[in-house]
Amino acid sequence: MKKMICKTAFVCCLALLCLAVDVIGQDNDIKKEKFNWGRGTQDTTAGYAQAVKIDNVIYISGTVARNVNPEGIKQVYEALEKTLQHYGATFQNVVKENLYTTDMEAMKQYNQVRKAFYKGDFPAATWMQVNRLYMHDARLEIELIAYLPKK
Known part of the structure; x- marks a missing residue:
């Protein structure tokens, strides 16, 4: 039984080693295109990028509003829309949305503002x-x- 466990562990370690060698051998240079509104794309003083594009995927950082009301919600989606437009995209290109709020009931109440952007x-x-x-x-x-x- 011990020999069988040792043999299985050896085979698993060998498979992981082969996988590691394969990954190391690949070109792992990720080409990132960064974007910041009002700052040069190389500006690191803010500590983040408004958006990062890798290949054909755009990751847009959180955009905030001070109020969860129609004006605040519209302001956030208009800012997101400008970032999408920088890359020639629209809300129809969006595949994932993460929304964080301190007032979920207000967000649900004014959801029609959000829906208008997604059409x-x-x-x-x-x-x-x-x-x-x-x-x-x-x-x-x-x-x-x-x-x-x-x-």
């Missing part, structure tokens, strides 16, 4: 109510992942 083509979405966001006075934060068709 019926809704992404996978996760909505969470949180106690607080990074900016102490922010009440809503939304991040997106968008996919651009390969040319």
Whole structure:
């Protein structure tokens, strides 16, 4: 029984070693295209990028509003729309939306503002109510992942 366990462990270790050698041998240089509104794309003082594009996927950082009301929600989606437009994308390219709010009931009440931007083509979405966001006075934060068709 011990020999069988040792042999199985050896085979597993050998398989992992082969996998590691294969991964190390690949070209793992990730080409990131970063974007920040109002700052050069090489500016690192903010500590984050508004968006990062890798291949044909765009990752958009959380965009915030101070109020969960129609104006605040519209403001967030308009800012997200500008970032999408920078890459030639629209909300129809969005495949994932993460929404964080300190007032879920207000967000549900004014969801029609959000729906107008998607025009019926809704992404996978996760909505969470949180106690607080990074900016102490922010009440809503939304991040997106968008996919651009390969040319």
